[in-house]
Amino acid sequence: MPAGTLYRGREGMWSWVAHRVTGVLIFFFLFAHVLDTALVRVSPEAYDTVIQTYKTPLVNLMEYGLVAAILFHALNGLRVVAVDFWSKGPKYQKQMLWTVVGVWVVLMAGAFYPILQHTLTSWFGK
Amino acid sequence: MEKHSAALDAAEAGGTKLITVTVRIRRFNPEEHPDPVWVDYQLEMDPKERVLDALNKIKWEQDGTLTYRRSCAHGICGSDAMRINGRNRLACKTLLKDVNPEKPITIEAIKGLTVLKDLIVDMDPFFQAYKDVMPFLITKGNEPTRERLQSAEDRERFDDTTKCILCAACTSSCPVFWNDGQYFGPAAIVNAHRFIFDSRDEGAEQRLEILNDREGVWRCRTTFNCSEACPRGIEVTKAIQEVKRALVTRRF
Amino acid sequence: MQIHQYDTVIVGAGGAGMRAAIESTQRSRTAVLTKLYPTRSHTGAAQGGMCAALANVEEDNWEWHTFDTVKGGDYLVDQDAAEIMCKEAIDAVLDLEKMGLPFSRTEQGRIDQRRFGGHSRNHGEAPVRRSCYAADRTGHMILQTLFQNCVKHGVEFFNEFYVLDLLINEGRTAGVVAYELATGEIHVFQAKAVVFASGGTGKMFKVSSNAHTLTGDGQAVAYRRGLPLEDMEFFQFHPTGIWRMGILLTEGARGEGGILRNKDGERFMERYAPVMKDLASRDVCSRAIYTEIREGRGCGPDGDHVYLDLTHLPPEQLDAKLPDITEFARTYLGIEPYTDPIPIQPTAHYAMGGIPTNVEGEVLRNNTDVVPGLYAAGEVACVSVHGANRLGTNSLLDINVFGRRAGLAAAGFADANDFVPLPENPEQLVQNLVDSLRESTGTESVAQIRKELQESMDANAMVYRTGATLKQAVEDIAALKERYKNVSIQDKGFRYNTDLLEAIELGNLLDLAEVLAVSALAREESRGGHYREDFPTRDDVKFMQHTMAYQEVAADGSTSIRLDYKPVVTTRYQPMERKY
Amino acid sequence: MSTEISDALVVPSAQAHTGKGLGTGNPADAFVIEPARQRSKKTPRRTRTNFEMLAWLFMRLSGIVLVVLILGHLLIMLVLDGGVSKIGFAFVAGRWASPFWQVWDLTMLWLAMLHGANGMRQVINDYAEKDSTRLWLKGLMGTATVFTVLLGTLVIFTFDPNI
């Protein structure tokens, strides 16, 4: 059966999609993160082994992705709050979204080295 | 007249050139076939004509079975909300030149309401939500003999939401409404807003209570599809926000 | 086939139908049958306002309003009805306000009023502010407010039900027959009282401000059942429709100070109506525009239109008072009304004639007798408060005043009387009509015939008419009616068969166009909206009377039109020369 | 020429209203706009709670607080002082020695989990069509949340650097 087309929403709709996807993603990560942190109650060794995996390049990269998700969710969350509570919020929602994206890009670029330095140094040396 | 802008010249130019447009319509007739199909129609149109004119031309000259609602043909009656190139619009308020007539123009029924035939959907749930917000003036006490007074500012307060023509473009563009259709939807909230902020009305508390429902304003995720879709230019999301804020401030 | 029983059945859910429904629902079991969802009705398109001598902003009284109405209608108005309308206008407006209608307000918080064509102080001295309005969305607000109140009172609507026949038994009203769009089923509604409020016939013209759905179904149904149609030759052409599209730009635009200009930029209305100028009545303005065009002062490459100039008005005023029409100019013409004049031409707008009624809304069977239990109100009816030319804003008034009256009268009648038995096979006529169209193997297309009808009407029966053009129209229509017998449709289904209904609607238009042309041909004078170049003056001796057109069916089934005339009711205003 | 119609033919209005059991079974059969629901006049106040509003407010307020907590957390853990390289048992032990960080992490845990759980509830409400699916998913999500919150709290409070 030929499907209907995708609704061509604009900034508002796509930012909401991204907000939702990142929210769910963070939720699952948080779940895992509490579990692994709980290992500090088991033994220092167990904890350190798990943390070791955080330092592998792949997971390190995923970590960068996670930060990207959290940052977007956080910044856009502030935009949503502004839309809801500031009377001019709805009017400037698009401008605010582009600000969010701008700040997000800047922060992500800034965080690139600090977060990935572990991987970078292990690959390319100091 | 000496005042003559290029826009006016263009508007007055007679014998405009016709272009060939392809209109791709998602047809559905359960009497004939259980599944919808996309059908292409080619026609010669003046790009300054409306999408509704194109549909009429198809119905009148090519395929009389094509079915859609229409009446006023100038964006005032709310009959012909449909999804044109993926966005909800009124066919009679959308000119061909504004939807890129070089490429096929896709047209399908609005989303989230049962499609009954071609572009016709079941409007029942939509109007039910409207009726549920008690969309009529509620007053207490004796009627005055003359009109109720209302200052121009008080009248302005809810002007935006009085413009609604109940076309359903907003509600059927809302991703929350698509899911299970239980959400009251932006149109119902707009019409509640029209009375909540009318200084003459005394039923605001009741209406706010209704919208405090599980399926009320709190389901809105501020996706702004409704505001983008509204052919009357109503700031729908803003109206919803005002209702939310009224609820919060009234409760605390 | 299904049969329903209601005390009162109302046909149409525009302003008139819903106003009637609000009254009758509270007093009798009422069903409202409408071919459109109520809020789609064309009352919603009305822009400018609704007149009532509220005197909120300047001195005014209902007698002045009555005089303007009578004069505007070129003395063909039944003055008893006009008096009632103008007197009850004040309460009609106040009632709407109490129902919640958001009128525009004055500084003091009262309902604001503005000038409108033909409305004057003290019998034509100067324009007066009489039109109550809500920006340029007055009709929209009326329609929404009435619908809201129908919701409040729990009015029972049957949406997308097309009434296609009227049942009269033993000379009394028995009910109506409707076709349900969703399923193709035929429904018989047995009723004690029936109110027709099905709106106008404007789609017989090509350039028209009317909706696609205004096809005169009510008039045609009554006419085919042997009832007369009154004054059908009087059709109003509104001066300011968007050029070629016909979309209306309200007279309120001129009420706010807009000016009509020809290609030289001249304010030509000064020549035609020195006092009222651009606010002269509509027939006067429309003729003036065509005269300018004919005499070579039209605008544009083909000189076939003039301008409505709003550029001298402050943008804030346009935004506050005329937001919708400025948007129409932007959307449909791509021009900016702050800086550019808007190309306009007269557009077919309003049917003054219709089903004759008395002031209670009761339908007349001839010059004096009523059909018990049958009512009509709104544009479908002819009371006649509009005479030969309706004044702007008087129709929204008409639908409210006479819609209310008809609703009350119908409910009262239903209360006092019993059902009339249905005739045998009540659905027969509709069933045959629908079946024959579905089964037809003819070769003619609905769209083609409709197009030719509209073109002929525009060419021959518009603002300027002569015996020759009207004869041409009569001939054209006869030929089209012949071809219509051979019409066929493509959609043979039962579900939402709009193809079928367009064919039926075309049949209605053809009948009504014929009545219009024949009535106009017989009226050898010029009066209000009916202007005969071969008889350019009003002839009160011969034609100070209403036309009553009846369908005659010969033994062989062929039909013809019989014209009769009915005297005009004159109370206090004797005919005078009409000058603005 | 007239006939009485038998009662059997007359459709009662209640039936005509719903269209159910009539004609073709088309949902649009005899569509009518029903009168405003009784709730309007007779039962002005339905038993509604403010739960949805409180949840909505909570999402926004917790979000604002979380910005500080989580971004601070990320900054310390991943950016400052050599980023993730420095993290190990000893680092955690050092941090949780201070009650300040204990409270920080505890609030963050609770707020984030409740915020996330309520968010997930909304997502499930939106996409799970069947009531039973909804119930299952929400049950699962709720259990996981309670478990995680309790576990995390336990860890923070009972952490013993000398284990």
Ligand SMILES: Cc1cc2nc3c(=O)[nH]c(=O)nc-3n(C[C@H](O)[C@H](O)[C@H](O)COP(=O)(O)OP(=O)(O)OC[C@H]3O[C@@H](n4cnc5c(N)ncnc54)[C@H](O)[C@@H]3O)c2cc1C
């Ligand atoms: C663009 C425009 C602007 C106007 N501006 C003004 C103004 O400013 N002031 C003023 O006073 N007047 C104005 N008028 C005139 C006025 O609006 C109309 O004459 C008036 O609204 C007619 O109301 P109505 O209730 O009779 O019909 P409508 O509102 O047209 O309603 C007709 C109803 O009948 C129903 N119907 C039709 N046929 C059938 C059928 N076969 N079976 C069942 N139902 C049927 C339709 O569904 C509809 O509900 C304007 C008109 C137009 C077109």
Ligand code: HEM
């Ligand atoms: C960092 C600061 C955060 C801010 C400012 C923030 C803000 C918000 C806001 C305002 C919403 C409501 C959106 C709406 O109703 O439309 C929301 C939804 C949500 N948040 Fe957060 N949040 C943050 C952190 C988190 C975390 C840590 C998680 C995961 C545990 C999370 C998961 C979710 C989820 C799942 C939703 C629901 C999304 C939806 O319904 O579309 N958020 N967030």
Ligand code: SF4
């Ligand atoms: S708010 Fe706008 S989009 Fe929604 S129904 Fe009203 S007019 Fe249509």
Ligand code: F3S
């Ligand atoms: S599209 Fe829907 S989510 Fe809210 S902002 Fe509009 S109602």
Ligand code: FES
């Ligand atoms: S036809 Fe009336 S809104 Fe488009």
